[in-house]
Amino acid sequence: MKRFSLFLLSLFMLAILAACSKSEKDVAPPQGMYAGTLPCADCPGIKTAITFDQDGSVVETQLYENTDGASLSQGGTWKMDKGIVTVTFPFDTQYFIVKSADAIEMTDKDGKRSETLSEQYTLKKVAPKVASDFAGRYRLAGDRMLDGSGETLTILGNAQNGVTVTFSADGVEEGCTFNGQGKIVNDQVEIPLQTVNPDLKSTLVIRSTGPDSMNVFTSKANDKNDLGLFCTNGKTLAGDYVKAK
Template identity: 25%
Template sequence: MKFRLLELTALALILFTSCNNNEKKNPETSSENLLEEEMVIDSHTSESSLDWEGTYKGTLPCADCEGIERTITIKKDQTFVAKDNYLGKKDGVFDSRGYIKWLDDGQKIQLSDDNGTMYFVGENTLTQLDRSGNKVTGELADFYVLKKQNNSNDNEIAFTDTKWKLMKLMGKDITNSEAFISFATEENRVFGHAGCNTFNGTYTIENNTQLKLSKIATTMKACPDMTVEDQFKEVLNKADNFSLNGNTMTLNKAKMAPLAVFEAVE
């Protein structure tokens, strides 16, 4: 009888020890599952999960003007084109272009502009960050958020094979002029009207926005006022890059203010 009792006691002890071992294993298994799930969640960064390509607009605070109207277009090849319009200031429009770099966390980008401007990339938003890479806080925080525009890149007007009418030259509005320029994809030919005479030549594009015009030839007709034409020819000699913003195109020298502003026409 005593032997039977000892046998039952030993069996109960074995069962109890087995249950305790199972209970100890379960938390470890659960922890492993949580760790695996956390790693999956962390892999969904702005770079990999958001549709960040597109055009963003907003008006930033300005200490000595009415505001800085900023437009930034980010492209799939990780290049950008930006335009700053200092509202209320004469000749207050500045363009920049270059590349974006995704920072280590995959949530922020940095532009290759002079200031190394950083943005937090959100759902249809770009939030400009301070120099330390942090979001601006306080009453003006909302003004640092640029919102994505509805127009898609599919509807963007192409630089080539478009007639660009001259609207502004050396910072001055141009009216009652037939001046235009067009860049044909066929044989990389550039042609147009300078205000009095027609012109043609060739062009090359590098790094998406770098432009070089060459072999420009014009007709030799004389007109009463050659001011627009002379300045237009000067622009063709100086321009080394271009930028696009909707139906507007600019010819520029380095990162200075646009030499000439054009609008697309049918």
């Protein structure tokens, strides 16, 4: 009887190992864009979007809530080994597990999940925005419009899902003039300003803030003054824009 019990236990353990091995093998690696709000020590949360490409490249964009509006993107590489997805950036390494076909969860380097905040560390798969989601003509909104600023933002899409961005002064003698080519990165338009002015190293960012509104800023808050270099009389490209009727 004792030998029979040991035999059954051995079969049981082998079945568990086989199931684990099969489970790890059957888990598909992440592909596409995942988004959510991660916990933050000194802010309400960190809006995060991360896109995994089949070639092993990855781009992550994060926006700290209740801050100045800067959203920083960083590129890196990813690989999956024994069920753990390791994402390597120039100054940071992150770890995820594939929670389901439509979700990933941030873990420690050993794949250990948070016991109490599992859901808060989960990013869900979403369909990324395309050029047509940004296309349109927008006018400056808020107090700056009331002060007489008449900047107009025009966004046009192209066949490669990139965008052409133009700022122009509308109905005023002094304003802003800008024209550049951008690409969509994690649901926001990014334009390296060096392509427009070789002396600049900052990135102009256009982010949708609603069905008919856009916010214009820089990827780093310290670079926001660069958006005034394309304007006259102390004006700036930065601000909130609403779709023209």
